[in-house]
Amino acid sequence: MFAGPVEFLKGVVAMDGLPPADRLEVCFAGRSNVGKSSLINALTGRKTLARASNTPGRTQEINYFTTQGPYLVDLPGYGYAEAPLAVVEKWQRLLKAYLSGRVTLRRAFVLIDTRHGVKKVDDEILALLDRSAVTFQVVLTKADKVSRADQAQVIEQVRGALAKHPAAYPEIVLTSSEKGDGIETLRAIIATLV
Ligand code: GDP
Numbered sequence: 001m002f003a004g005p006v007e008f009l010k011g012v013v014a015m016d017g018l019p020p021a022d023r024l025e026v027c028f029a030g031r032s033n034v035g036k037s038s039l040i041n042a043l044t045g046r047k048t049l050a051r052a053s054n055t056p057g058r059t060q061e062i063n064y065f066t067t068q069g070p071y072l073v074d075l076p077g078y079g080y081a082e083a084p085l086a087v088v089e090k091w092q093r094l095l096k097a098y099l100s101g102r103v104t105l106r107r108a109f110v111l112i113d114t115r116h117g118v119k120k121v122d123d124e125i126l127a128l129l130d131r132s133a134v135t136f137q138v139v140l141t142k143a144d145k146v147s148r149a150d151q152a153q154v155i156e157q158v159r160g161a162l163a164k165h166p167a168a169y170p171e172i173v174l175t176s177s178e179k180g181d182g183i184e185t186l187r188a189i190i191a192t193l194v
Pocket of ligand 1: 030031032033034035036037038039077141142143144145175176177178179
């Protein structure tokens with residue numbers, strides 16, 4: 001599925017800009033700088049594919065990528081302390097509408113930095129996914145920056161945080177886009193969903 005062409009389709013700023021719901025999709029969410037672009041690039045084997053979504057002006061858009069299988073949907077990074085309130089509110093409205101209204105959305109992958117674990121701002125997104133009844137799965141990023149012992153501790157912390165989220169899928173995927181760890185596992189998970 002990721003062997004074929006993967007291309008940037010469009011950036012969406014409002015629900016009426018979404019592409020036709022003619023195939024399944026999975027989305028990726030996470031705090032700014034969590035390693036979301038790097039993960040999408042590693043998954044697709046493209047070095048710079050997701051860079052478009054990180055350029056100023058693109059960061060508040062829902063970015064669609066086409067594959068031979070599902071759409072890969074890059075949600076804007078959250079937790080920008082410096083974003084104006086009006087921008088944050090507009091983005092939250094779009095995110096809520098997307099998560100509750102997109103019938104072809106099969107799973108949300110929520111990226112968490114292995115060094116940081118689940119923070120309050122992550123927990124708010126997880127609660128929104130619960131309310132929207134979107135099954136989500138946690139992907140730990142940048143695992144190469146953390147020792148084995150600390151990885152195990154973070155996985156325990158995340159497991160604890162997930163216990164109160166009914167929409168959580170229990171398996172946690174530990175990844176490093178830099179080293180390639182967990183990337184094949186994540187591809188296989190996406191392949192089973194579609
Ligand atoms: P985004 O803002 O979530 O899209 O994050 P980026 O993908 O742009 O990554 C943010 C920073 O983390 C960049 O400097 C990346 O090089 C670095 N980074 C991302 N993934 C990894 C990883 O798996 N390992 C390491 N060591 N650094 C990473």
